[in-house]
Amino acid sequence: MRSCFASHPVIIFSSILLSSLLSTSATAAALPPGFTLGSANVAIADPAVPRPSSQPCTVVLFSNQQFADFNNHSFNYAPPAACPGPWSKVVLEVDLSINAGNQYDRTAHIWLGGVNIYTGTTEEPSATVARNWHVERDITDYSALLNAAQQGSVDLGNIVNSTYTGILQGTATLQLYPAVPGFKPARTPDVVYPMSASATGGAVALNTTTDQLTQTITFPRNVERAFIDVLAQGQSGDEFWYTCVPNALSSQLQSCGSTAFREAEISIDGQAAGVAPVYPWIFTGGIDPLLWRPTPGVQTLNLLPYRVDISPFAAQLSNGQSHTVAISVYNANNYFLASGAVLVYRDPKTVQVTGALTSNTLAAIVAPTINNQLVTDSQGNVTGTLTTSSKRNFKIAGYIQTSHGRIDTMVTQNMHYQNKQAFTINSSDYVQNISQQTEVETDTGVFSNGSEAHEHHHANFPLTMNINYATPPGQPVTQATTVVQAFDNSNWLALNGWMIYQSEVHNKVSPSDTLNFDASGNFTGNSGQQSVQKYTFTDSTGSCYKRTVTSSAGLLTAVTDGKDCRGNQNAPRWFVDPYGIALPDLSTLNMYR
Structure with missing residues (x-):
């Protein structure tokens, strides 16, 4: 913190x-x-992770998880049967939000098999404006982690009480893209x-x-x-x-x-x-x-x-x-x-x-x-x-x-x-x-x-x-x-x-x-x-x-x-x-x- x-x-x-x-x-x-002129919501210029044309399999790591204390929140990962590796691309998508109110910025980590697959800090709300944001990380180089079931956790410590009223909430998914036909998957x-x-x-x-x-x-x-x-x-x-x-x-x-x-x-x-x-x-x-x-x-x-x-x-x-x-x-x-x-x-x-x-x-x-x-x-x-x-x-x-x-x-x-x-x-x-x-x-x-x-x-x-x-x-x-x-x-x-x-x-x-x-x-x-x-x-x-x-x-x-x-x-x-x-x-x- x-x-x-x-x-x-x-x-x-x-x-x-x-x-x-x-x-x-x-x-x-x-x-x-994805932008609205005149909006006070988060607006960043960073690109999304480029994707191949193949249809990905989506694995939900956690969904609508609230972060209002300093407990770690665990989740389980299993490789999708419909998309066996090797994959042409693996993308972690994280969606976070915070309600209007008072809150400090926090540091968030997502772990899979003990490996850090995401670190970021959070936006602060204002008294009248809630905020939400979307981030992505290319974790194709971490594909070896994804070939077998793994335990994971998300660590986003946050105080919520009568003074600090901002509750953080998040969802994270993995998008696993099968190998593109006719193209050799990149070596990872x-x-x-x-x-x-x-x-x-x-x-x-x-x-x-x-x-x-x-x-x-x-x-x-x-x-x-x-x-x-x-x-x-x-x-x-x-x-x-x-x-x-x-x-x-x-x-x-x-x-x-x-x-x-x-x-x-x-x-x-x-x-x-x-x-x-x-x-x-x-x-x-x-x-x-x-x-x-x-x-x-x-x-x-x-x-x-x-x-x-x-x-x-x-x-x-x-x-x-x-x-x-x-x-x-x-x-x-x-x-x-x-x-x-x-x-x-x-x-x-x-x-x-x-x-x-x-x-x-x-x-x-x-x-x-x-x-x-x-x-x-x-x-x-x-x-x-x-x-x-x-x-x-x-x-x-x-x-x-x-x-x-x-x-x-x-x-x-x-x-x-x-x-x-x-x-x-x-x-x-x-x-x-x-x-x-x-x-x-x-x-x-x-x-x-x-x-x-x-x-x-x-x-x-x-x-x-x-x-x-x-x-x-x-x-x-x-x-x-x-x-x-x-x-x-x-x-x-x-x-x-x-x-x-x-x-x-x-x-x-x-x-x-x-x-x-x-x-x-x-x-x-x-x-x-x-x-x-x-x-x-x-x-x-x-x-x-x-x-x-x-x-x-x-x-x-x-x-x-x-x-x-x-x-x-x-x-x-x-x-x-x-x-x-x-x-x-x-x-x-x-x-x-």
Whole structure:
């Protein structure tokens, strides 16, 4: 559960107070598909998961489940007899709603066989407006979980009483698409292992750098490739980690501590094995709840994992012994919720894979650099900048002997992080302007039988946040906030120097709002609220998806679809990933080129 109070003085205004004082009216006008101009309901630009033309089988995981306490709610899954695998696509659909009233945002998890198949945060209602929303996740890579009956659970803790009256309700289904006639199904991982608190799931709270989510696994003896999907979400004292400062400056700057740098670190048997950047997700009640109505932040309703390639360790994992895989968060400060999954591809024609890890230059921990350019005058007024930076450059390489020869894999990763905060603190103003950049360049080279393949991923997570809290003595108080939050990702696949596939994802949300209070601190309303979300996906197969959602004063004002796509129509091909997590299967790609 998120904290009801934030550590930063600017981020303390209760969304309960705001929602109880606000009422929203809308003049509804139909706007297909699925949007209504003038509506205060949730409006996001994210694409639905592209689907094949085959008719899916629907499996209901839970239906109209109410969430009004902190109990886990279990369900049972059984594979549909009418749609036996392998499937061309598996899509998780989740529909959630909340009645009008007062409520905080909450974190939701869905677990199947102990594996996290969905994480998201919830919308907040207002005093007069209920909200509902629909999210989807492509879980085709988790198909190995779905071949047999599994126990699942949904975890969405929520307080309901005379003050917090918002009751959450949800339904989740799996859509399993049979193989398309004439087309080979994409190859998916042969085994999926949970990274969770128990056999039935559960995220693990990481309160410090040394805390770990661990899983002890005895892998099959023929591991060919392996990956870890990592989810790490800041909660409580770490909810606004990107606003934090070094502990020694925390009191002076009235901010949370442990610096503004976090990263997820992967280890195998205690050896550093990979790094995942932490995305700066923002809850729908974060900073100013009215910023996120009707459009929440990037991925807020549907947190997507970061995939780490651990294939250089394949020979070590295949030795028949148990191995401990761990996730930690550097500088965690009470706390991060961590979970994930280990995905394994096997060599079906070899009982025992042999080989070795040949190189690993990844250091376990690299402390960030702090550049303090703050100046404090004789009256205690503070001005200047504080910059937190981190750089990583490493290579991890290994080889295996398989049924089709020796395979060498080298993962090269360059990471650059910078968070620059400009402060102005005096008797009438508290200004904190944040410019953060997280950039990751990863290349996986696979060398086998004279062929050379490269999977290249470039991720960029820019965040700009300008917060001006004006408190002139004896005068009305205002908090003006502007945010620009983005997820930029590009992937490409090359074989023997020839580009086989390329894709780009750009998802940006840019809201602004001003909260107004009287001289006694009573909320009197807001002004200037507006938001724009732009989502773009294009790839080298001709896929194109572009949508822009615009709102003002908390109401939807415009939706633009397909601009500059062929025929101004959105047309992502069914086998692609418009979210940027993974590359499509090469065998499927070849059939469509």
